[in-house]
Amino acid sequence: MSMEIPYKIYLEEKEMPAQWYNVRADMANKPAPLLNPGTMQPITLDELKPVFCEELARQELDDTTPYIDIPEEIRSFYKMYRPSPLTRAYCLEKALDTPAHIYYKFEGNNTSGSHKLNSAIAQAYYAKQEGLKGVTTETGAGQWGTALSMACSYFDLDCQVYMVKVSYEQKPFRREVMRTYGAKVTPSPSMDTNVGRKINQEFPGTTGSLGCAISEAVEAATSQDGYRYVLGSVLSQVLLHQSIIGLETKTALDKYGIKADLIIGCAGGGSNLGGLISPFAGEMLRGEADYQIIAVEPASCPSLTRGSYRYDFCDTGKVCPLAKMYTLGSGFIPSANHAGGLRYHGMSSVVSQLYEDGYLEARSVGQTEVFRAAQQFARVEGILPAPESSHAILVAIDEALKCKETGEEKNIVFVLTGTGYFDMVAYQKFNDGDMSDYIPTDAEIKASLAKLPTV
Numbered sequence: 001m002s003m004e005i006p007y008k009i010y011l012e013e014k015e016m017p018a019q020w021y022n023v024r025a026d027m028a029n030k031p032a033p034l035l036n037p038g039t040m041q042p043i044t045l046d047e048l049k050p051v052f053c054e055e056l057a058r059q060e061l062d063d064t065t066p067y068i069d070i071p072e073e074i075r076s077f078y079k080m081y082r083p084s085p086l087t088r089a090y091c092l093e094k095a096l097d098t099p100a101h102i103y104y105k106f107e108g109n110n111t112s113g114s115h116k117l118n119s120a121i122a123q124a125y126y127a128k129q130e131g132l133k134g135v136t137t138e139t140g141a142g143q144w145g146t147a148l149s150m151a152c153s154y155f156d157l158d159c160q161v162y163m164v165k166v167s168y169e170q171k172p173f174r175r176e177v178m179r180t181y182g183a184k185v186t187p188s189p190s191m192d193t194n195v196g197r198k199i200n201q202e203f204p205g206t207t208g209s210l211g212c213a214i215s216e217a218v219e220a221a222t223s224q225d226g227y228r229y230v231l232g233s234v235l236s237q238v239l240l241h242q243s244i245i246g247l248e249t250k251t252a253l254d255k256y257g258i259k260a261d262l263i264i265g266c267a268g269g270g271s272n273l274g275g276l277i278s279p280f281a282g283e284m285l286r287g288e289a290d291y292q293i294i295a296v297e298p299a300s301c302p303s304l305t306r307g308s309y310r311y312d313f314c315d316t317g318k319v320c321p322l323a324k325m326y327t328l329g330s331g332f333i334p335s336a337n338h339a340g341g342l343r344y345h346g347m348s349s350v351v352s353q354l355y356e357d358g359y360l361e362a363r364s365v366g367q368t369e370v371f372r373a374a375q376q377f378a379r380v381e382g383i384l385p386a387p388e389s390s391h392a393i394l395v396a397i398d399e400a401l402k403c404k405e406t407g408e409e410k411n412i413v414f415v416l417t418g419t420g421y422f423d424m425v426a427y428q429k430f431n432d433g434d435m436s437d438y439i440p441t442d443a444e445i446k447a448s449l450a451k452l453p454t455v
């Protein structure tokens with residue numbers, strides 16, 4: 001007997017997971033340890049403590065505990081916008097005339113507009129528990145800074161955001177959302193930190209970079225009493241918090257007896273993809289089930305498809321621990337690309353190791369085709385997607401069209417990570433036909449990789 005699948009599969013509040021799932025516990029090949037940039041030895045809890053909140057540092061180093069309880073205060077906050085719906089894209093399927101069944105998990109139904117709030121609230125909670133005064137962070141496009149400022153205002157924590165100067169100037173509305181939630185937003189490089197002053201002196205008029213903003217935020221955290229630094233992607237703790245996406249997706253699919261065949265996520269630092277795939281990859285690792293998993297990245301910043309699996313710095317200032325990951329080099333500057341959240345040079349060490357071991361495949365896609373998919377999706381499904389999310393949409397559409405040729409009724413699942421209301425300049429470029437599709441040359445990538453540290 002087959003049940004009719006509704007357009008939206010809602011879970012009840014009591015079906016929201018009570019624990020996060022740590023996929024590292026089931027990995028036979030663990031991700032390589034983080035290294036201390038000073039000693040080049042595996043970093044210890046004590047060495048992480050001056051920079052990160054202690055409980056978060058513990059989660060970062062925990063490769064063995066499979067399930068970690070989600071504290072009640074975090075669950076209370078989650079309940080304001082979770083469980084998030086899993087939507088059957090009936091209208092898109094009809095428009096594509098495909099026998100495939102397409103499902104998307106929508107993570108944009110909160111004011112910050114993306115999945116980043118899932119980890120922001122957890123990080124703010126542990127900072128508060130530790131009795132800290134506040135946290136510092138960087139933000140590029142602004143989604144992470146927005147999510148963190150919401151989370152900090154909820155727990156009455158001070159929030160200092162170093163925002164890449166070019167975004168600070170070009171995205172005044174994101175900045176104002178953060179200020180409304182009480183965050184202090186500083187354009188980076190600033191004159192408030194040593195590293196900021198140094199960069200301003202060396203490169204007068206620079207509009208900043210994510211790597212520089214990270215270095216400033218770390219300096220701000222370590223030079224003020226009662227402050228720690230927090231990061232919105234890449235780290236294993238962030239993947240752990242984002243596992244709520246995959247756990248809810250799996251619960252919703254199980255409720256209707258649906259077995260996913262193909263799972264797709266866009267990949268910047270790897271947190272939404274890693275969170276979505278965690279429970280499914282866990283089944284693969286334990287030999288219980290098989291899935292096809294695809295990570296989608298921009299052709300302008302192709303860390304999985306064209307990078308190298310090596311130890312690298314997580315920031316340009318080289319103050320953060322080193323991670324073994326697929327990387328383009330910490331000095332790699334991607335060309336102008338409107339998917340700001342996908343412009344990171346490296347990839348989560350968990351996702352990197354799973355990729356290395358063949359549990360997922362990766363595809364890189366061009367910017368114009370991504371916006372074409374975004375437009376097609378918006379017109380039939382109603383939601384205006386973020387440019388980042390649209391990378392996953394494009395591959396879901398491509399795969400659904402392949403099913404049309406083969407007649408396969410595949411179940412395709414992807415995360416719609418966020419909405420695109422703050423990306424209208426990008427949509428304007430697309431609508432005007434002015435989008436650039438620059439892809440780095442092999443020589444450019446080679447030159448950047450040549451500067452990787454030797455470990």
Ligand SMILES: *Cc1c(COP(=O)(O)O)cnc(C)c1O
Pocket residue numbers: 113114115116143144232233234266267268269270271272273341342386388389417418419
């Ligand atoms: C930050 C962001 C991403 C990419 O980050 P991951 O850590 O790879 O998930 C994707 N989509 C949106 C909307 C984002 O804000």
